[in-house]
Amino acid sequence: MYTDLMSTSERLIESTRDLLWERGYVGTSPKAILERAGAGQGSMYHHFKGKPDLALAAIRRTAEQLRAAAERSLEGPGTPYERIEAYLRREREVLRGCPIGRLTMDPDVIASDELRAPVDETLARIGELLAGIVEEGQRQGQFAPELDAGRIGATILATVQGGYVLARAAGSPAAFDTAVDGLLALLAPRTA
Amino acid sequence: MYTDLMSTSERLIESTRDLLWERGYVGTSPKAILERAGAGQGSMYHHFKGKPDLALAAIRRTAEQLRAAAERSLEGPGTPYERIEAYLRREREVLRGCPIGRLTMDPDVIASDELRAPVDETLARIGELLAGIVEEGQRQGQFAPELDAGRIGATILATVQGGYVLARAAGSPAAFDTAVDGLLALLAPRTA
Numbered sequence: 001m002y003t004d005l006m007s008t009s010e011r012l013i014e015s016t017r018d019l020l021w022e023r024g025y026v027g028t029s030p031k032a033i034l035e036r037a038g039a040g041q042g043s044m045y046h047h048f049k050g051k052p053d054l055a056l057a058a059i060r061r062t063a064e065q066l067r068a069a070a071e072r073s074l075e076g077p078g079t080p081y082e083r084i085e086a087y088l089r090r091e092r093e094v095l096r097g098c099p100i101g102r103l104t105m106d107p108d109v110i111a112s113d114e115l116r117a118p119v120d121e122t123l124a125r126i127g128e129l130l131a132g133i134v135e136e137g138q139r140q141g142q143f144a145p146e147l148d149a150g151r152i153g154a155t156i157l158a159t160v161q162g163g164y165v166l167a168r169a170a171g172s173p174a175a176f177d178t179a180v181d182g183l184l185a186l187l188a189p190r191t192a
Numbered sequence: 193m194y195t196d197l198m199s200t201s202e203r204l205i206e207s208t209r210d211l212l213w214e215r216g217y218v219g220t221s222p223k224a225i226l227e228r229a230g231a232g233q234g235s236m237y238h239h240f241k242g243k244p245d246l247a248l249a250a251i252r253r254t255a256e257q258l259r260a261a262a263e264r265s266l267e268g269p270g271t272p273y274e275r276i277e278a279y280l281r282r283e284r285e286v287l288r289g290c291p292i293g294r295l296t297m298d299p300d301v302i303a304s305d306e307l308r309a310p311v312d313e314t315l316a317r318i319g320e321l322l323a324g325i326v327e328e329g330q331r332q333g334q335f336a337p338e339l340d341a342g343r344i345g346a347t348i349l350a351t352v353q354g355g356y357v358l359a360r361a362a363g364s365p366a367a368f369d370t371a372v373d374g375l376l377a378l379l380a381p382r383t384a
Contacts, residue, residue: 023299027218097297104360105289105297107215120361127358147377154358154367155374161357162350166319168296169312175346182347185339186378 009047011037016058021099025055025106025115056115062099063118070126080137081189084130084156088180094164094173101161123161127153142189152187159183201239203229208250213291217247217298217307248307254291255310262318272329273381276322276348280372286356286365293353315353319345334381344379351375 006014015036019028030051034044048054073087100122109115131153137143143152163176198206207228211220222243226236240246265279292314301307323345329335335344355368 023218024216024297026215027299098357101354101357101361102297104357105216105294107219110360110363116361116363120363123358123361148374151370151374151377153374154371155351155378158351158354158358158371158375159347160350160354162293162352162354165290165293165296165353165357166315166346166350168302169293169308169315171302171308171312178343179346179350182340182343182345183350183378185343186347186375 008037008039008043012039012044012047012054013057013061016054017062017099020055020058020062020103021096024102025108028055052112052115056118059100059103059109059115060118063122066098066100067122067125070129074126074129074133079142079189080133080140081142081187083133084137084187085184087130088156088160088184092176094167094176095171097164097168098161101164123157127157129153130156137189143187156183156187200229200231200235204231204236204239204246205250205253208246209254209291212247212250212254212295213288216294217300220247244304244307248310251292251295251301251307252310255314258290258292259314259317262321266318266321266325271334271381272325272332273334273379275325276329276379277376279322280348280352280376284368286359286368287363289356289360290353293356315349319349321345322348329381335379348375348379 012033015033016028019032019036023032028051030041030044033051033054034041044050044054048057069090070087073090074083076083076086078086100119103109103115103119109119127150131149134143134147134149134152138145138147138149159179163179166175166179167173169175204225207225208220211224211228215224220243222233222236225243225246226233236242236246240249261282262279265282266275268275268278270278292311295301295307295311301311319342323341326335326339326341326344330337330339330341351371355371358367358371359365361367
């Protein structure tokens with residue numbers, strides 16, 4: 001339940017964000033959203049066309065926040081390696097999974113071009129940021145020049161997304177850290 | 193629908209496996225299982241205690257097959273690097289996601305120690321196999337001796353699991369391959 005100071009449409013969006021993260025799109029019923037938001041059915045249809053429309057607003061907001069968090073780590077101070085490390089080690093609710101990545105396992109999200117778009121765009125944007133930082137590190141001699149920066153960016157992003165999977169399987173955030181530690185060892189700047 | 197030559201309990205298990213892969217546990221209703229299996233409600237409760245019991249049989253079988261497929265690639269011919277490459281590049285239905293990894297995003301699977309166990313054990317087993325091969329490669333001088341084999345095994349597994357996420361987000365298997373290519377470049381045997 002959310003504070004009465006929030007508008008009904010805000011409460012609906014925030015409730016939907018929570019439920020999508022916890023239970024996914026398929027597992028989130030309009031009834032559960034209304035209950036959590038403390039709103040009536042009429043108010044949902046007053047503000048949104050239905051569950052897909054409300055989910056789209058929720059996913060867009062979560063995507064925006066995830067992208068901003070990644071940018072904060074990646075555009076912070078330090079060498080390219082240090083910025084990648086900061087991104088990999090930034091505070092995460094690992095056992096909750098990635099609120100955006102988890103949606104890719106949701107058949108109704110993937111079947112809808114509209115719902116999938118913010119998921120795809122967010123991951124692509126973070127991948128591009130990572131690739132740019134790898135390139136910067138290559139220019140500075142931190143990373144081997146023969147590496148394809150776009151591919152390495154994808155590997156970094158995949159390790160994070162897969163790290164969530166391993167942590168949730170094991171029931172422990174340590175499994176995420178282990179995968180990240182391995183990647184950082186592979187990326188470690190050359191001392192040659 | 194499955195062939196009439198299969199027993200009812202077999203048809204129930206196979207239908208459940210398909211539906212878990214497609215829609216996850218939360219998205220799979222007993223009704224959908226019975227429809228796909230062409231079975232009546234009575235037959236499900238004759239063979240299984242209910243949806244969790246049937247899902248456990250289905251998940252165990254899928255886990256067993258996934259582990260066997262990983263073992264085939266990893267225990268095949270070639271150098272340690274080549275066997276890791278064979279595992280990473282083995283034929284996969286990338287856009288369907290990993291039938292085991294995807295279950296980690298399913299709240300009801302993760303909330304049940306019984307349903308989570310085969311998921312955890314399978315991923316842990318593949319991670320151990322990978323770590324063993326990395327160690328073998330270290331003994332042969334293919335991989336840097338300072339790497340922690342267990343961590344690198346986790347990174348390889350995470351890249352695969354995250355590769356599925358990226359591919360489903362992008363709607364293209366190429367995103368999986370890009371992440372794998374990056375990892376293989378980072379793992380490439382030292383020529384020194």
